[in-house]
Amino acid sequence: MRIGIVCYPTFGGSGVVATELGKELATKGHEIHFITYSQPVRLDFFSENISYHEVEVSRYPLFEYIPYESALTSKLIDVVKYEQLDLLHVHYAIPHASAAYFAKQILAEKGISLPFITTLHGTDITLVGRDASYEPVVTFAINHSDAVTSVSESLKRDTLENFAVTKEIDVIPNFIDLRRFSKKPKDHFRKAIAPHGEKLIVHTSNFRKVKRVQDVVRVFQRVRKQIPAKLLLIGDGPERVEIEKLCRELDICDDARFLGKQEAIEELLSVSDLFIMPSESESFGLAALEAMACQVPVITTNTGGMPELNVNGETGFMSDVGDVEDMAANAMKILSDDDTLAAFKKRALARARLFDINEILPQYESVYRRTLQCETAGT
Helix, strand or coil, X not given: CEEXXXXXXXCCHHHHHHHHHHHHHHHCCCEEEXXXXXXXXXXXXXXXXXXXXECCCCCCCCCCCCCHHHHHHHXXXXXXXXXXXXXEEEECCCCHHHHHHXXXXXXXXXXXXXXXXXXXXXXXXXXXXXXXXCHHHHHHHHHCCCEEEECCHHHHHHHHHHCCCCCCEEECCCCXXXXXXXXXXXXXXXXXXXXXXXXXXXXXXXXXXXXXXXXXXXXXXXXXXXXXXEEEEEECCCCHHHHXXXXXXXXXXXXXXXXXXXXXXXXXXHCCCEEXXXXXXXXXXXXXXXXXXXXXXXXXXXXXXXXXXXXXXXCEEEECCCXXXXXXXXXXXXXXXXXXXXXXXXXXXXXXXXXXXXXXXXXXXXXXXXXXXXXXXXX
């Protein structure tokens, strides 16, 4: 199949999933065309089956804001016509699904069929989509997609509860490439960070308010009083200044390291003992899955899709949003005994294997084939 993939090219979960999916599809012989405004961060290699098409957005004095949706629609039309794509797979509802619908209608007038699949990832539904100014467009775009997928049962429920969606939604969970995300032999790196055998606690995110990174710091401060430990904060974003301020107030700066955005995150996870994700909302928890694949148990909230990934008491623990005391107590249950820690690490990896990309990829291919068959049949 010749498939166009539309996504945001940043470090966010939707862009990561879209890019990794496209790369794996290419290894299976599909022809993949990424269409976005800059090269996706995970698109770190090219093959004969992968092409990248940049959406160029011109600035005009007439527009206060750049009309990206129109530029994307035009680029989709161009790529579909000249690359003879079979279908589009758009990730994140706004503005990708609506742009795909617009492109489909324009191409239909030229006698070109363009089915498109929309994958819902989380904040496109739970935050952006609930804005009254966007809701009608989101609802329309979902209902007029040829197929719709969601990364968790929780997100599917949120979509059906908050939008007048009549389209069937297939749940296909996020996935992990276990060839990349696995425990690496990086003991020398661990010794450099924790020279006295301290436990390593890690968090990675885009440092937005919804991630509640300050709770990570508060949990770490409580654990550190009982267990020698170091904190690795991976990522960057609008909350970083406040997080740094909190570290100073709690006097933990000597044991907390801000590492910024990292490409080889699996190497850092490989030396870690515990991952903390105290998010207010998570549609799935891809960062937690990456940690589990590297044999790192997780402390998470019980919100959104997290219960579909983190098995309480087996792969880690779950707490209510904001309950840093419970999170800290659970963290110490895991870290205070080496045998207990080893058992949690083993179970975390076993759970992660259920989300291997080789298990999930056929589900997407099935949706593609079904969508093309329906398009051919005219249904």
